[in-house]
Amino acid sequence: MKCVEPLQPARTLAAARATIEQVSDVTACAAEVARIHNAAYASDAAFRLYSREEMAQVLTETEVWIASEDGQMSGFCLTEPERNSMWIESVAVDPARQGRGLGQLLVYRVLSAHDVSVEHPCWLNVSSRNAPALKIYRRLGFRPQHETCRFSATRGELIAARERRFR
Numbered sequence: 001m002k003c004v005e006p007l008q009p010a011r012t013l014a015a016a017r018a019t020i021e022q023v024s025d026v027t028a029c030a031a032e033v034a035r036i037h038n039a040a041y042a043s044d045a046a047f048r049l050y051s052r053e054e055m056a057q058v059l060t061e062t063e064v065w066i067a068s069e070d071g072q073m074s075g076f077c078l079t080e081p082e083r084n085s086m087w088i089e090s091v092a093v094d095p096a097r098q099g100r101g102l103g104q105l106l107v108y109r110v111l112s113a114h115d116v117s118v119e120h121p122c123w124l125n126v127s128s129r130n131a132p133a134l135k136i137y138r139r140l141g142f143r144p145q146h147e148t149c150r151f152s153a154t155r156g157e158l159i160a161a162r163e164r165r166f167r
């Protein structure tokens with residue numbers, strides 16, 4: 001999906017008072033980012049569990065935005081700035097704090113900080129099965145650009161298919 005003109009979320013969202021900021025000391029926040037990643041993406045088809053050390057390595061390669069409420073990290077957004085555009089690589093909210101507008105606020109703040117526009121669009125990839133994410137991206141002004149299909153099969157299914165073919 002692509003956004004060229006971010007649409008502002010409503011000011012009345014339950015998470016409106018969250019603090020959202022870009023962090024420079026990524027090592028210090030790696031454990032909390034890994035915790036939220038592991039909880040929020042657990043049901044995702046491409047889920048991979050990250051340790052604090054693995055996440056610290058990932059964070060050194062991206063720009064890191066953190067949302068906090070009552071002094072506790074409640075969400076993060078990882079972005080990759082390019083020369084004439086930017087990518088959102090990952091956005092996740094602690095499952096205990098989802099559905100209160102924090103995801104929208106976090107992404108909107110990141111888009112604003114990057115001055116997203118026609119000349120400097122923001123891109124991201126999202127699964128057509130990810131209803132909450134699609135909802136917030138559409139609300140913020142993202143529109144679909146291309147669709148791709150992902151096929152998957154277990155090792156057992158592949159072996160069974162091969163046996164049927166050569167029977």
Ligand SMILES: CC(C)(COP(=O)(O)OP(=O)(O)OC[C@H]1O[C@@H](n2cnc3c(N)ncnc32)[C@H](O)[C@@H]1OP(=O)(O)O)[C@@H](O)C(=O)NCCC(=O)NCCS
Nearest residue numbers: 040091092093098099100101102103104126131132133135
């Ligand atoms: C996507 C994500 C960041 C959204 O965070 P959030 O703080 O819950 O987002 P918001 O509260 O701003 O909005 C979520 C919307 O989706 C809705 N929603 C939640 N579950 C839903 C479902 N199963 N089907 C449809 N809509 C759903 C919520 O009700 C809300 O809409 P509303 O404001 O009309 O009530 C969060 O769901 C998450 O961390 N998901 C796992 C990680 C992920 O998939 N990230 C995106 C990768 S592209």
